[in-house]
Amino acid sequence: MVxxxxxxxxxKKATIIAVTxxxxxxxxxxxxxxxxxxxxxxxxxxxxxxxxxxxxLTAALGYAQPDQLDTTLSTLLSKILTEEPHxxxxxxxxxxxxxxxxxxxxxxxxxxxxxxNAMNRERVLSQYVNEVxxxxxxxLIDCMPSLGMLTVNALTAADSVLIPAQPQYLSAxxxxxxxxxINKVRRQINxxxxxxxxxxxxxxxxxxxxxxxxxxxxxxxxxxxxxxAQDIPRSVRAAEMSxxxxxxxxxxxxxxxxxxxxxxxxxxxxxxxxxxxxxxxxVR
Numbered sequence: 001m002v003x004x005x006x007x008x009x010x011x012k013k014a015t016i017i018a019v020t021x022x023x024x025x026x027x028x029x030x031x032x033x034x035x036x037x038x039x040x041x042x043x044x045x046x047x048x049x050x051x052x053x054x055x056x057l058t059a060a061l062g063y064a065q066p067d068q069l070d071t072t073l074s075t076l077l078s079k080i081l082t083e084e085p086h087x088x089x090x091x092x093x094x095x096x097x098x099x100x101x102x103x104x105x106x107x108x109x110x111x112x113x114x115x116x117n118a119m120n121r122e123r124v125l126s127q128y129v130n131e132v133x134x135x136x137x138x139x140l141i142d143c144m145p146s147l148g149m150l151t152v153n154a155l156t157a158a159d160s161v162l163i164p165a166q167p168q169y170l171s172a173x174x175x176x177x178x179x180x181x182i183n184k185v186r187r188q189i190n191x192x193x194x195x196x197x198x199x200x201x202x203x204x205x206x207x208x209x210x211x212x213x214x215x216x217x218x219x220x221x222x223x224x225x226x227x228x229a230q231d232i233p234r235s236v237r238a239a240e241m242s243x244x245x246x247x248x249x250x251x252x253x254x255x256x257x258x259x260x261x262x263x264x265x266x267x268x269x270x271x272x273x274x275x276x277x278x279x280x281x282x283v284r
Contacts, residue, residue: 014133015272017140017196018158023174024145027164027201027232029057030242031264032142034257035162037247038265040098044137047092049073050104051125051154052144053112058103061095062245066105073128074107080127081111081118088131097247100136108150115149122189125153147181155185160196162268164232167200167213175221196271197226199264202234226271230263 019032029052036046050057051073055066063069071091079086093101115121125141133139141154155161161182165175175198186193198221204210218227232238233256241251248258 014136015138015160016129016133016158017138017160017162017268018143018151018154019140019162019164020143020151020154020178021163021165021174022145022147022151022178023165026166027199028145029060029142030238030248031162031164031199031201031232031261032057032140033060034248034261035265035268036099036138036140037097037249038261039138039269041249041262042265042269045135046099046138046140047102047132047136048099049102049125049129049139049141051108051141051150052104053106053109054144055103055105057142058101058105060242060245061093061101063093063101063103064245066103067107069103069105072107073102073104074111076102076128077108077111077115077124080124081115088128089135092132097250102132112149115153121149122152122156122185125150126157129157147177152181152185152189155182155193156190158190158193160194162196162199164199164201165217166202167210167217195225196268197228199228199230199232201232203231204234205231228264228267230260230267232260232264233257 019028021028032048036048039046048057048061058066066072069091075091076086076088091102093103095101115124118124129139141158143151143154163175163178182193182195198217200214200217203214214231221227235255235257237252237255238248238257241248244251248255248261252258
């Protein structure tokens with residue numbers, strides 16, 4: 001059980017981070033889960049929002065049957081679409097490791113179809129996030145592996161985008177496609193959207209090949225986009241933890257992956273402190 005530090009103050013402005021890559025299997029849900037719990041261990045109040053109809057994040061946190069949950073993100077977004085009265089905190093699950101979760105299940109795929117014809121269709125998730133964010137320091141949004149309407153909603157709601165990627169599969173074409181979508185959202189809907197950084201995941205540090213690719217990614221993109229200094233190493237224990245319904249901090253606290261996510265958490269907090277400092281100095 002993670003205990004928040006006594007006296008922790010909720011920020012006036014929560015930081016909203018969308019964790020996205022249109023390619024599946026790159027560690028989006030794992031990163032969302034472990035970064036969120038890492039932030040909670042640092043005394044932050046964190047909400048994770050699962051926007052994938054497959055419910056990968058929901059299942060990874062121990063809710064193995066997401067389709068049997070009575071209230072999920074789909075429930076809340078449906079009420080927003082139909083302008084029904086609702087309690088924004090309804091359905092939020094309180095996880096034993098100190099984070100809150102708004103779960104998802106297969107109903108969300110049907111909702112995505114109906115959103116296409118809705119007014120302000122890109123801002124439905126923003127409306128929900130705006131209703132709950134006053135209760136949190138961080139809201140992390142786990143995106144589905146596509147660039148569809150739910151992902152556009154996540155990018156519209158977010159302050160920044162974190163892109164997990166396996167270095168060997170980080171195709172220039174795939175990244176360019178994602179960056180084009182981010183830039184389009186920035187131009188048309190959310191001008192404040194920033195790129196938090198590219199996070200290299202499932203890196204096999206034992207091979208020279210992996211090291212070469214990591215260096216290539218940094219040299220190719222590092223001048224334009226932040227590439228996190230901390231890689232996430234490949235690990236059998238990390239693959240096992242999802243089945244156990246626990247974070248890496250609970251499942252293998254002394255392992256290299258827990259150490260890596262702890263370092264990533266500190267990098268993310270450092271970026272946010274710098275942004276707050278820049279905003280404060282900009283006001284003067």
